[in-house]
Structures are given as C-alpha cells and as structure tokens.
Amino acid sequence: MQKYVLSTIMGVESIAKKEIERQGWVIEEVVDRLITFSWEIELIPRVNFWSRVGNKMYMLLAEADNIDNFDSLFDVVNSIHWKKYFKKDFPILVKATSLRSELTAIPTIQWVSKKAIVKSLTGGSGDHVNEDRDLEKMDILILLIDNKVRVLLNTSWKALHMRGYREEAWEAPIKESLAAACILLSNWRFKEAFYDPFCGSGTFAIEALMIARNIAPWLRRKFAFEGLQLIDWETSENERALARKKRFEWEYKIYASDIDPEMIKIAEANTARAGQEWRIDFQVKDFKAFVEPGLPWTIVTNPPYNQRLKDDNIDSLYKHIDKLFRINPELKWWAITSYTDFDNLIKLSEYKKRKLYNGGELCYFYRRK
Numbered sequence: 001m002q003k004y005v006l007s008t009i010m011g012v013e014s015i016a017k018k019e020i021e022r023q024g025w026v027i028e029e030v031v032d033r034l035i036t037f038s039w040e041i042e043l044i045p046r047v048n049f050w051s052r053v054g055n056k057m058y059m060l061l062a063e064a065d066n067i068d069n070f071d072s073l074f075d076v077v078n079s080i081h082w083k084k085y086f087k088k089d090f091p092i093l094v095k096a097t098s099l100r101s102e103l104t105a106i107p108t109i110q111w112v113s114k115k116a117i118v119k120s121l122t123g124g125s126g127d128h129v130n131e132d133r134d135l136e137k138m139d140i141l142i143l144l145i146d147n148k149v150r151v152l153l154n155t156s157w158k159a160l161h162m163r164g165y166r167e168e169a170w171e172a173p174i175k176e177s178l179a180a181a182c183i184l185l186s187n188w189r190f191k192e193a194f195y196d197p198f199c200g201s202g203t204f205a206i207e208a209l210m211i212a213r214n215i216a217p218w219l220r221r222k223f224a225f226e227g228l229q230l231i232d233w234e235t236s237e238n239e240r241a242l243a244r245k246k247r248f249e250w251e252y253k254i255y256a257s258d259i260d261p262e263m264i265k266i267a268e269a270n271t272a273r274a275g276q277e278w279r280i281d282f283q284v285k286d287f288k289a290f291v292e293p294g295l296p297w298t299i300v301t302n303p304p305y306n307q308r309l310k311d312d313n314i315d316s317l318y319k320h321i322d323k324l325f326r327i328n329p330e331l332k333w334w335a336i337t338s339y340t341d342f343d344n345l346i347k348l349s350e351y352k353k354r355k356l357y358n359g360g361e362l363c364y365f366y367r368r369k
C-alpha cells in the first residue's frame with residue numbers, strides 16, 4: 001500500500017480526516033495541516049476529485065528520521081526510484097519547508113534535493129535540463145519537521161480549493177475549501193433552506209449546492225497525476241464517470257443575496273460556470289431587510305469585515321446581525337469573520353467560536369448556542 005499526505009488549511013484537519021475515512025482509507029497520522037493515509041495507487045484521482053477541504057494531495061515517496069546534514073538528505077532523495085514516476089526530461093520544481101530542524105537553508109535544501117533527483121533520473125550524467133515553460137512542472141516538496149524528512153510528490157498541481165468556477169477577480173472572496181468546511185461544520189440538513197445574506201461572489205451557496213447534490217468539487221481543472229506515469233488515462237476517466245453518477249437531484253432551497261448588484265452578477269456568472277445556474281436563488285438585498293420566514297433556515301455567511309462599507313458603520317451592521325438572531329432563536333446561524341471587535345458587541349457567553357484561517361488571515365467561526 002502506498003502512503004499519501006493530504007495538506008489542509010489550518011483548523012479543518014478533523015473534517016479532512018472524516019472525508020478520507022468516509023471513502024474507506026486508512027488514516028495513519030493527523031498532525032498540524034497534514035493527514036497521512038494509505039491506499040492503492042489507482043485511487044489518487046478519487047481523493048483529488050472528492051476532497052472538499054483538502055489543499056494538495058501528495059504521494060509520500062520516502063521518509064527518514066535524523067536528517068541533520070546535507071549528505072543524508074541527498075541519500076534519502078537519491079534512493080527514490082524517480083524513473084518510475086516521470087520521464088527523464090520532465091521539468092521539475094523542488095520546494096522545501098523546514099520546521100525545528102538542523103537543516104534550515106531552504107535554497108540549499110532545494111538544490112541538494114534537485115541534484116539527487118537528477119542524478120537518479122539520468123544515472124549521473126546530469127543532463128536534466130528541460131526548462132520548457134509551456135510544460136507544467138512536477139512539483140516535489142521536501143518537508144523537514146524535527147529533523148524528519150518527508151519527500152512528497154504533488155499529485156494535485158494547483159491547490160484543490162481552486163475548483164475552476166471562480167474566475168472573476170474580486171477583493172475578499174473566501175477560499176472555496178474553507179467555505180465547504182464551514183458548511184460541513186454547520187451540520188446543515190440539505191433538505192432545509194440554506195441562506196447566505198452576504199454572498200459576495202457566491203462561494204457559500206455554490207459549495208452548499210455541490211455538497212447537497214454530492215457533486216465532486218473538481219470542475220474543469222487539470223491535475224498533476226494526469227502527467228504522471230503511474231495512473232493511466234482510463235483509470236482516471238473511470239473515476240470521473242463514477243463521480244458523475246453519484247450526483248443527486250432534489251429541489252434544494254438555496255438562497256443568497258448581497259447589497260451590491262455587481263456582486264450578484266459575479267455570483268451568477270460563477271454559478272453558471274459551475275453548471276448550476278438555475279438552482280440558486282440570488283437577489284440584490286440589504287441584509288437589514290431580511291425577515292425570518294418561518295422555515296427552518298441554516299445561515300452560513302461571511303459578513304463584511306473591513307471599514308469600506310459605503311453608507312453604514314460596521315459595528316451597527318454586526319449589532320444588527322446579533323439582534324436578528326437574538327429575536328429568532330430557532331434560526332441556525334453561523335458566521336465566519338476576521339472582525340475581532342465583534343466580541344465586544346455581543347454577549348460572548350451566548351456564542352461558540354472556533355479558530356480558522358482564510359489564507360493566512362485569522363478568522364473566527366461563530367455560532368449562537
């Protein structure tokens with residue numbers, strides 16, 4: 001059995017672990033942002049297609065303890081049978097991270113490791129000179145933690161949160177994987193109404209619909225494993241076909257609104273790119289006009305958190321959020337925000353909060369108890 005490592009954003013490891021266990025894989029270890037598990041090599045496409053909260057999926061090619069000098073690092077990397085994974089002239093990119101280890105000079109770690117790979121691929125001739133810019137590079141990560149090295153081959157390429165439906169640029173979108181994690185944490189029951197009143201580019205509504213419809217979140221994107229020698233085209237196409245068959249049909253009640261008409265246009269374009277255009281009800285609406293309609297609603301949202309509100313003051317908006325949910329205690333309400341002053345505006349004892357990160361930005365995910 002081959003070992004793999006799925007990297008995640010900080011704070012969502014437990015959800016990533018559940019995702020992997022649900023597919024029947026055997027978890028070996030869960031440490032900060034890294035889930036190690038093992039399974040057959042043919043199943044690389046399945047994790048890449050289905051992981052909603054993962055960041056990148058790596059194959060663990062080698063691991064060794066006590067790597068405190070460059071000679072031993074060279075030996076570990078050189079001992080891997082690189083020809084098995086890719087052709088001699090494939091462009092390669094070596095990245096490195098070092099935490100609490102003797103070897104700290106990242107450029108040297110990269111240089112030594114690349115030298116070891118090239119030597120293994122070329123048998124010592126060192127003529128691995130393909131720098132073709134049109135070819136995506138094979139991405140190798142040398143991870144050193146407490147002098148333990150892990151040599152990892154990226155099977156995803158771009159991070160998995162880049163689903164491919166969100167092309168329109170705008171200022172503060174939440175990562176797709178983080179939005180999916182928030183929805184999974186909310187325990188939303190799919191047949192009840194879902195609402196995002198600050199929808200921006202539509203990420204929560206689109207992710208909610210994809211979760212409810214059991215759509216694998218890999219829309220229209222390329223993966224590194226498609227360029228590896230290990231998995232044939234047929235295996236990965238079979239996995240795609242299998243994933244498509246798992247979609248559910250139902251009249252899900254998914255609503256989303258935003259005060260800015262431009263954002264609603266972007267959200268609708270993103271939803272169309274995700275192939276779901278008629279299934280989400282988008283409206284231009286001020287959150288303050290929201291009246292609870294007597295349905296069991298789940299609200300998962302990402303309110304504005306900077307000072308650029310046009311005609312309002314951010315504190316009064318957050319006070320309004322708190323008031324609305326105070327007078328409608330039956331609403332299931334969750335919000336992720338990096339607006340830390342929120343704590344001063346509410347009775348904290350009425351809320352639960354969980355630390356999460358959007359990119360590098362610290363956020364809290366609030367829920368009224």
Ligand SMILES: C[S@@+](CC[C@H](N)C(=O)[O-])C[C@H]1O[C@@H](n2cnc3c(N)ncnc32)[C@H](O)[C@@H]1O
Pocket residue numbers: 172173174197198199200201202203204257258259260263285286287288302303304305309317
């Ligand atoms: C942090 S963004 C949401 C980002 C969104 N989660 C995404 O992924 O694109 C907050 C959104 O709240 C909207 N907004 C600000 N004030 C509002 C109000 N009073 N009512 C409704 N929406 C508002 C902004 O236009 C902005 O799109």
